[in-house]
Structure formats: structure tokens, C-alpha cells
Amino acid sequence: xxxxxxxxxxxxxxxxxxxxxxxxxxxxxxxxxxxxxxxxxxxxxxxxxxxxxxxxxxxxxxxxxxxxxxxxxxxxxxxxxxxxxxxxxxxxxxxxxxxxxxxxxxxxxxxxxxxxxxxxxxxxxxxxxxxxxxxxxxxxxxxxxxxxxxxxxxxxxxxxxxxxxxxxxxxxxxxxxxxxxxxxxxxxxxxxxxxxxxxxxxxxxxxxxxxxxxxxx
Numbered sequence: 001x002x003x004x005x006x007x008x009x010x011x012x013x014x015x016x017x018x019x020x021x022x023x024x025x026x027x028x029x030x031x032x033x034x035x036x037x038x039x040x041x042x043x044x045x046x047x048x049x050x051x052x053x054x055x056x057x058x059x060x061x062x063x064x065x066x067x068x069x070x071x072x073x074x075x076x077x078x079x080x081x082x083x084x085x086x087x088x089x090x091x092x093x094x095x096x097x098x099x100x101x102x103x104x105x106x107x108x109x110x111x112x113x114x115x116x117x118x119x120x121x122x123x124x125x126x127x128x129x130x131x132x133x134x135x136x137x138x139x140x141x142x143x144x145x146x147x148x149x150x151x152x153x154x155x156x157x158x159x160x161x162x163x164x165x166x167x168x169x170x171x172x173x174x175x176x177x178x179x180x181x182x183x184x185x186x187x188x189x190x191x192x193x194x195x196x197x198x199x200x201x202x203x204x205x206x207x208x209x210x211x212x213x214x215x216x217x
Contacts, residue, residue, distance in 0.1 A: 015057050157185050
């Protein structure tokens with residue numbers, strides 16, 4: 001299969017600054033002030049078409065609307081009764097950083113926001129703050145790009161299960177780990193590196209391998 005190409009649109013660095021600040025504020029206010037989950041917020045960002053406008057670097061959205069304006073556009077796509085805050089203070093914490101760095105990432109690589117949010121859970125993205133928030137932006141680009149590219153490859157758990165000739169249902173019975181958990185680990189909807197030691201031990205014992213052989217790198 002050939003490598004997928006992404007169109008990178010030339011952009012004004014003034015728009016980059018606006019995009020980073022606005023998207024950072026949108027995530028920070030949405031999660032911390034409006035109390036919407038990160039997953040729900042990003043799905044509304046995609047469904048509303050606001051993400052596409054940011055990908056097009058549309059100045060009406062990137063520079064002409066505040067984070068509160070954009071949250072009002074997202075509101076119909078969220079199952080939440082309370083209105084968007086009339087005003088809010090933006091705090092440069094983890095969620096702000098994520099919006100800020102993702103705006104840079106999208107403009108730098110041309111990859112659509114949907115690919116990022118459909119592949120990597122919000123909690124995993126925001127957890128990148130601690131190792132990467134003081135690193136150069138390009139380091140985040142390298143880490144996230146590698147994560148997206150690895151997502152197209154089978155997990156080590158799936159490869160080991162196939163080597164043992166087991167179905168997911170058979171592995172669940174042999175290990176005592178629920179079928180749903182195995183499915184989520186293999187689809188990377190749950191991070192096996194954060195599984196309990198007992199879960200890893202049960203899977204490794206059933207698959208005749210070490211626990212390290214099941215962990216992603």
C-alpha cells in the first residue's frame with residue numbers, strides 16, 4: 001500500500017498564532033469551565049464542521065471568532081443542557097496546551113483533525129502534556145505522527161494471539177480477561193501499557209510470552 005499524502009496549505013503565521021490560542025481556549029473552557037468531556041468536545045468539534053474550517057485556515061473562524069463563539073456552534077452537537085458560559089477565564093493548563101499544539105500539528109502536517117481524534121483517545125492526547133509541554137513543537141509532531149502511523153499496524157497482543165492460533169473469545173476464556181477488554185486493547189481503544197499487572201500476567205500466561213512482549217512501544 002502506498003503512503004498516504006496530506007495536503008499542506010501555506011499559512012500566515014499570524015493565523016497560526018490565532019489558531020493555537022483559540023483552539024487552546026476552546027479546549028480549556030469546554031473541559032474545565034463548561035464541564036464537557038474531552039471526547040465529547042472533540043466529536044462535536046468534528047461534527048459541527050468547525051474542525052474543517054480550521055483545516056482550511058478560514059480567518060472567519062480562526063481569527064474572527066472567540067472560543068466562546070465556537071463553543072456555541074458546538075453546543076447543538078452536545079447532550080448538555082446548561083448554556084455556554086457567558087465569560088470564562090482561560091488557564092494555560094493541559095487542555096489548553098493540547099488545543100494549542102494540535103493547531104500547530106495540523107497546520108504543519110496537513111493531517112485532518114478527524115484522523116487524530118478517531119485514532120487517539122482524548123485522555124491519551126492530553127497525557128502527552130507532561131513529557132512534551134516543554135519540548136519543541138517538532139518533537140510533538142514526531143511523537144504523534146509515529147503514534148498515528150503505528151495505529152495502522154496490528155497490536156503486539158493481536159500478533160501474539162494469532163501466533164498462538166487463538167480467537168479473541170478463546171483468549172478471554174483462557175486468561176480470564178473480558179472479551180471486551182481484549183477487543184479494546186487490540187483496537188487501541190484502551191492502552192495496554194496502562195493495564196494492571198494482573199491483567200498483563202493473565203494475558204501473557206495464556207499466550208506463552210512475557211508481559212513485556214504484549215506492551216506497545
